[in-house]
Amino acid sequence: MSIDQLNTDYGIADNLTFASGNGGFPMIHIDNGQAKAVISVYAGQVLSFQPATESADVMFLSEKAYYAEGKAIKGGIPICWPWFGPDPEDLGRPSHGFVRNRLWNVIETATTPDGATKVTLGLQDTEETREIWPQAFELAIAITVGTSLTVELVTRNLGDKPFPLTQALHTYFKVGDIKQVQVLGLENSQYLDKVDGGVEKTQVGAVVAVGEVDRIYLDVTNQLVIDDAALNRRIRIQSSGSKSAVVWNPWVTISANMADLEDTDYQRLICVETTNAATDIVEVPAGGEFRLQAVYSVERD
Numbered sequence: 001m002s003i004d005q006l007n008t009d010y011g012i013a014d015n016l017t018f019a020s021g022n023g024g025f026p027m028i029h030i031d032n033g034q035a036k037a038v039i040s041v042y043a044g045q046v047l048s049f050q051p052a053t054e055s056a057d058v059m060f061l062s063e064k065a066y067y068a069e070g071k072a073i074k075g076g077i078p079i080c081w082p083w084f085g086p087d088p089e090d091l092g093r094p095s096h097g098f099v100r101n102r103l104w105n106v107i108e109t110a111t112t113p114d115g116a117t118k119v120t121l122g123l124q125d126t127e128e129t130r131e132i133w134p135q136a137f138e139l140a141i142a143i144t145v146g147t148s149l150t151v152e153l154v155t156r157n158l159g160d161k162p163f164p165l166t167q168a169l170h171t172y173f174k175v176g177d178i179k180q181v182q183v184l185g186l187e188n189s190q191y192l193d194k195v196d197g198g199v200e201k202t203q204v205g206a207v208v209a210v211g212e213v214d215r216i217y218l219d220v221t222n223q224l225v226i227d228d229a230a231l232n233r234r235i236r237i238q239s240s241g242s243k244s245a246v247v248w249n250p251w252v253t254i255s256a257n258m259a260d261l262e263d264t265d266y267q268r269l270i271c272v273e274t275t276n277a278a279t280d281i282v283e284v285p286a287g288g289e290f291r292l293q294a295v296y297s298v299e300r301d
Helices: 003-010 127-132 251-257
Strands: 016-020 026-031 035-040 045-051 105-111 117-124 137-145 149-157 163-165 167-169 172-174 181-184 190-193 199-202 213-218 223-228 233-240 244-249 269-276 282-284 289-299
Touching (some): 003 016, 003 105, 035 117, 045 149, 149 167, 149 282, 167 289, 223 269, 233 269, 269 289, 282 289
Antiparallel strands (some): 016 026, 026 035, 117 137, 137 149, 149 289, 167 269, 172 269, 181 223, 190 199, 190 213, 213 244, 223 233, 233 289, 244 269
16 A cells, blocks of 8 residues: 555544655654654554653664564564564574564554544464464554553454464663663562573562673563663553563673664663563463553653
8 A cells, every 4th residue: 555545544634644764664653742653564563652741762763773574673662473582383483473574554543532643553364474373363553652652462363273372562662871770660570581591580679781681571560660860761661461571681792793783772772571471371262362562651750
């Protein structure tokens, strides 16, 4: 569908427009007085969210991100689905599934009663996806942009048998200085330390990054906070449908070795991901659905 047709069918005057972005991908631009946001129709991915009261974006987006068919976009909220991490069956399929590197469909756009803007994008199984993952499904992502950002990922099982699912809202947050960042709400939680071979450990105090961090936290609460002293703000993450969370920062070596990150980007980002990961495996019943949701908001004193 052309940009003109998308604007005709789904544009909202003085609120939501479609434009061709990097790589020629259709981008949704929202500016509704409560916040500004950019959503890539490719990957169904929020790239930017900035409340009207904030001078800095909530999301981190790499200046060196790829915008090309088959590549993931480094930043914002990539969608890992229908598995998180390596191929669970070790069949050589890509890590984090297959929906973060394909074009989604625009299903609906609307203004909510409180003046926020809601965008729904979707995917459905095809002959190609069934070669990768032999399931009949509908996947939708509902993104509501207002004073807070709500992202809800809805999986519908269209088949006649249940299927297992791991997934993530792999959210990259912009921070002022990683050395002044604390993640609160995971105190005393058990986690799998992937930097240390997946050994299970217990979190002592707030999560801070003094080197590479790659952890899957288990049995977490539904309220986490990123305390960012350098930007003098706290980002609250309220989740539902999730019992696990991932915290990731690439630190010096990985940041330098990633072609789609600047060498110093590790200083300006932290991923705190709302997940169904590790032992937090979802079974979606035949004809049923499962909803994973995160609400992101900024707090100041």
